[in-house]
Amino acid sequence: MAPARPVTVAGARDLALRVIVPPNTTGTRFGVSVVGPDGRRHPLGEVRLDGLPGTGNTTSYWAQEVRVPLRGAPDRVAAIELTPRTATGQAWLLDAWGWQPGTPRPGAANPARVDIGTLEVVEGDSGTRTYEIPVTVTGRAGGVLRLFLNDGQSWPITSWLVTVRPGQRSIRVPIEITGDTLWNYPERHALSAKAERGLVVGSFVGGIVTRNDDPVPTLTVESASVRVAEGETFTWRISASAYTERGISLGAWPLAPATGVELSTADVDPDWFAENAWGQPVEPVRPLSQTWLGVFGFIEPDATTIELTVPTSTDSLTEPDEIIELHFDQIPDEPSPGEVLTGVVTAN
Structure with a gap:
């Protein structure tokens, strides 16, 4: 794992890592090393992990937090390396950070919040109308958001990243609805959101529900x-x-x-x-x-x-x-x- 630029771990006692191993496995071992900005490797120690219990009906690939001492490590880390110590096994490094005892220093973290609403519209008998899914932003900060749109017809779901500028109050997600004279079940364009950076998501799912206005067949x-x-x-x-x-x-x-x-x-x-x-x-x-x-x-x-x-x-x-x-x-x-x-x- 290598961040875009070296990260400071000055003052931290341990390197904390969130690692995933497959469910129902035992004894997965790997060595942990950090690489400084100068390219030198610094071995920190070895970790042993057992997978969580699971079946085919459960979601069992969960991250577990492990720590290794930062003794002898540089103040800035350019990369983290995991070295297998067992002949078989798998492990995924989710993220890592410098850890020290106590609670974090209080700070004024005020991320902007994104909420998705639901708009109900009537289909109509002809023509195409454009509606916008209500997506509101509250707060002054900016960040990056991932949106997922399912139109109920095509697969896979469409997703894209949205950059929210400081002070922005809404996100445009236009949807075209075409009218006709044929009956149909209510149609839904479902939109959901996941915060990527600098934001929090409140109401994470919404969209447009198109109500049918044509006679129900007998x-x-x-x-x-x-x-x-x-x-x-x-x-x-x-x-x-x-x-x-x-x-x-x-x-x-x-x-x-x-x-x-x-x-x-x-x-x-x-x-x-x-x-x-x-x-x-x-x-x-x-x-x-x-x-x-x-x-x-x-x-x-x-x-x-x-x-x-x-x-x-x-x-x-x-x-x-x-x-x-x-x-x-x-x-x-x-x-x-x-x-x-x-x-x-x-x-x-």
Whole structure:
């Protein structure tokens, strides 16, 4: 690690380093040396680190602070070097500084603060309008900020550095919104911020929410009640009254019928069940309403129809009629069939 120019450590007792080693590792050792402005190396000592506990479901690459005495080191440091002392292992040096006992000397640190707000706008039926995400700066100091913009459509997220001048009161982030007559879910241009130097961030996320002002398409089911024999597939055809800007997402969930025997996990195709029930197993056999099963579909922007299907399976048991009832999410201002999809597997 080499800063842009030598850094003073005069008066410091130790060199403090924040170092990351992989989780669940042990015994990573490395030597620490500093290099003076004259190019001479000064070994300071050796450090041993164990990784923090972690799994694939946790964020476990955390920095740990270690210190080595600055005995014999120059007053100004031009570089820090880590030398491996073990045959295997990894380590990342995050930062370092001169450390001494006690608390820092009080000082008037008044960094400027940046806050991101949220602006709600109406899409409109035509034309392009430019809006600005509200980003305010309070305080007199300057600094450097990194902004991240996600328009909800493209990947990766766009990021860039912004230099805030002393006394600056806002940061311009213009967004163009184009109107149309096609329905869509609310669109969001999400902006977030990270202080890089000389600033603090208060409200770190905001953006522009574009509210749809077009009529919500009506969804109808061709035949809400379907009867099939064992081994056949339930099929419900759903139609939308109009095209949309980016399509319509549908989700339906099994609820226990008011009367009759409910379809169970043993009565549907096992591979289909696992795929649509978030990997849940078929066994033990239980009613579908007691599982995580969901039946999903998507009507493409340039289409108006879709078929939702549930494949059934066969067995050699003598059974009565079995029923599945699928209920759609009902979210205000979003298209959804008003009917319940009912399927009956006829008795054998």
